[in-house]
Amino acid sequence: MRSMAGLRGALIVLEGADRAGKSTQARLLVDTLRERGHRAEGLRFPERTTEIGKLIGSYLEKKNNIEDHTVHLLFSANRWEQVPMIKEKLASGVTLVVDRYAFSGVAFTSSKENFSLKWCKQPDVGLPKPDLILFLNLSLEAAAARGGFGNERYETNDFQVQVHKRYRELMEDKSLNWKLVDASQSVDDVLKVITELSEGAIEEAKTRTIGKLWVEE
């Protein structure tokens, strides 16, 4: 996809286990990039306001139960429904900072029994490929010290241990631009690191077309 002005924005994703600081950093990164003159906007998944997103929201709040394969496909559909908007924004030169993406989908579902990484990736194959994936790395102990888990589904120690392992496997994919960030630093120090990495990705994105996730180029 070529941008209308010839210069597209970058797709920057924040990933990591619960309490790693993704939402805090996503918000601050958008503000900082704007202060530095970039056009930047935030986005988060699940996007709980759409019809599909409302179903997912109730599921996470344990107000309904949805069969495991089905909910995995709903999380993916919740991303696909935003793809026209994502492509439009990137093409018009806006950088998108995304709080969770397909990697959360795969890491969380494949932490359930009898779900392979391969099966979990399939519904998201072909999504816009991120220019940069910032993995906020924090131990479970440090995450617990930030207030512990809430009451949503998946917020248990054993499940999060499994999620960490799955992320590690996903990060072995060298066709993606993963950057491991030490999330145990202060909010300001993490922000400094990710701002620098993001500005690099924004520069590189200007000269490249957007790729397709998990599709060989």
Ligand SMILES: Nc1ncnc2c1ncn2[C@@H]1O[C@H](COP(=O)(O)OP(=O)(O)OP(=O)(O)O)[C@@H](O)[C@H]1O
């Ligand atoms: N670098 C940091 N040092 C200390 N506390 C932090 C840091 N970053 C975020 N926090 C605090 O940790 C808590 C979780 O932060 P945040 O909601 O940004 O994480 P998250 O990764 O989006 O979490 P979740 O995935 O569970 O929604 C908040 O109380 C936040 O203020």
Ligand SMILES: Cc1cn([C@H]2C[C@H](O)[C@@H](COP(=O)(O)O)O2)c(=O)[nH]c1=O
């Ligand atoms: C995108 C996505 C998310 N999840 C899980 C991960 C978290 O437990 C929740 C979202 O919580 P947040 O506080 O709103 O970040 O949903 C998932 O299982 N599959 C996905 O695709």
